[in-house]
Structure formats: structure tokens, C-alpha cells
Amino acid sequence: MKGFTTVVHLAAVFGLLAHGVEASMKDEEAMCIYERLSGEDADFCWGNLEIIYPDLGDASCMYIPRCGQYRERISKEWGSPKVMFPEAEKDENYVLIMMDPDAPSSADPKFQNWRHWLVRDIRGSDLLTGDLKGNILSEYRRPTPPPKTGYHRYQFLLYKQPANQDISLTEEERATYGSWSLKRFTERYELPPPVATTQYRTANFNE
Template identity: 30%
Template sequence: MPSDNHIKSAFSLIEKDESKVLGLTVGKHENVQPGTYIPRQDAQEVPKLSFSGATPNNKYVIVSLDIDAPFPSFGILGPILHWIQSDVKVTGTSSLEFDAPFVANYIGPAPPPGSSPHRYIFFLYEQPEDFNLKDHAPADGQKLANMSRMRYDLDAWAKEIKLGPLVAFNYFVSN
């Protein structure tokens, strides 16, 4: 079972400090608050993110996981990696923008039939200065295979790349 220290600390971060809630727009749902229900069909496109506390000259990494796969009461396959985007920059409007290739392409919610809602979580981290996208992304912009997404160990990957501190966090639920 992958460790979940980053997941636990993220939930704790926004409980202690509401200013650390990552701005999240999912489809037509703007200003998504932590735990908001979003219908599956509304969350198939890459979300728009913002964070007023981001430093304009810094680069960031976005990581998204489904922490309830395949069922919240039976998470044997989870967490499932839904997205990793590096080289994220903040604009003057606090929007987070990126034009670099992904590390792991975004996939929308897809809980199995009969499942209760899953939590889809989004982390914003400072990107390590020596992070090299080519060392971590699939070759030639290929999409990340499903087997590489299951039982994703964010703690191990964060240690491997010397991931910077968690800056902001948010999540929605969907089924």
C-alpha cells in the first residue's frame, strides 16, 4: 500500500489555513470549495487552477489523485494518479498557466458503477529547481498507461524528485 503522508498533510493544511485552498474551476463549476460534488460529465476537461499566494517567478507542479479507487470502502487500487503537470507559472490574475508537456496526462473521474463518490484531490507544490521533465514524462508526449497510475505513491515520487513544499490544495467529489 502506498504511503499517504502528503495526502494527510494536504487535508490538514486547508483545515488549519483557508488561504491555502487552491482555486479550482471544473467545467462550468467555478470557485469550487473543498468537497463540492461535481458530476462526472462536467469534470472530463483539465480544470483551471489559481492561487493568489503563488510567487510570479516560481515554477510549480500540480498533482491530482483519486484516493478512493475502486471503492471508498475498498481502496485496493488507489490512489490512482489523474494528472501531473510541471512548469506551471502564475499570471498577474493568480491563474496558473502551463505550456510544457505533461508528466501524466489529465484523466477525468470514472468511478465504477455502484460506487459512492470518489475524492479527486489537487496539490500545488513548488517545483524543484533541478526538475527535468524529460526524466519523468513518457517519451514523445505519450499518454501515461493506466497500470502506471494505479496504487500511485506520491510520497515516493516526491522524495525521488525532491519535491518542494505543498503550497495549496483542494478537492471535489464525483461519481
């Protein structure tokens, strides 16, 4: 009977521990904070551009939260997001740019405007559904902020594409992703001001 009592006692202890772990996980999920950007960061977000990742949803104008392993998943697991622009004109073409102005860090952005994604010939009808089928000039590169560099901004800019411009990257631009001149690129192809811009912030997932 003594051995049986010990087994029952241990089972009860393990049951309580398991319940505690489950409760802790639920508490962590319940405490997941989706913090919105503010100040100048929030001012950059305008035009209702939506950047949608699996499980996370629309990341526009927010900090990627720690919970749900979202920072790790956005850096290692998820591919390119759905991009929706409800005000797109379905028969127009658009250019989408994603870049990091804080490379390698906001304190020392010597590689600023690191190019993460560049797509031209995006049909407005695709922006209404979020499934882009344009001509990719730079493949999507996941956000991977280096350790100990704090938060990085990942900015998305959507332009209406001029009908008479054959947009491409120069050989020099194709050779590197960092220190990219957005101003030179937009002026070269006479891109008008963007119709919508947004951004999110995330940090290295180990921090």
C-alpha cells in the first residue's frame, strides 16, 4: 500500500505540474501584446496597405510581438506576405518595394535601405486579393535583424507604375542589396509619390 500511495502521490504531482505548464502557456498567449507604432513611425503608415502573415495577420504599423514565436517565424519560416491594398485600381499596374532603413542597425545604418523585396507589374486586381503575381526584380528576403542591433523598421512602399517605363535594376544594384538608393531608383523611372506606405518593427528573435 505504501508503494501504491507513493505512485498516486507522484501522479498527482506530475498532474499539477502539467496543469501548471498548460496554464502558463495559456497565460502567455493571453498576455500577447500587439503594440501599435506611434509618433513618426505611425506617421509613415498611411493608405491602408495591409501586410498579412500566417497566424499573425496584418503586421502593418505594429511591433512584431515576442509571443507565438512570431519573431522567429517571420525570420525563419514564413515566406512573402500577402499584400492587400483595398483602394487599388484593378486595371492599373503597381510597383512594391520592401526595405530595411536600419541596416545593420539604426545607430549605424551604413547599409540603409537594404532591399528585401521588389516587384513590378503588379495588377491592381491582385492587390485587391493579396496574391501578387508581378515581375520580381528582387526575391523576398525574410527580416533577419542581427543580434544586439535593436529594432529594425521594415518598410513597404507601393507606387503606381508609369505605363511607359521598363523598370529594372542596374548591374550595380543587382550585385548587392545594401546601401540601395531609393531616391535614385524612383527618379530614374519617374515613379510618382507612393499611393500607400506602411512598416513594422521587429528585433532578433533571440533577444
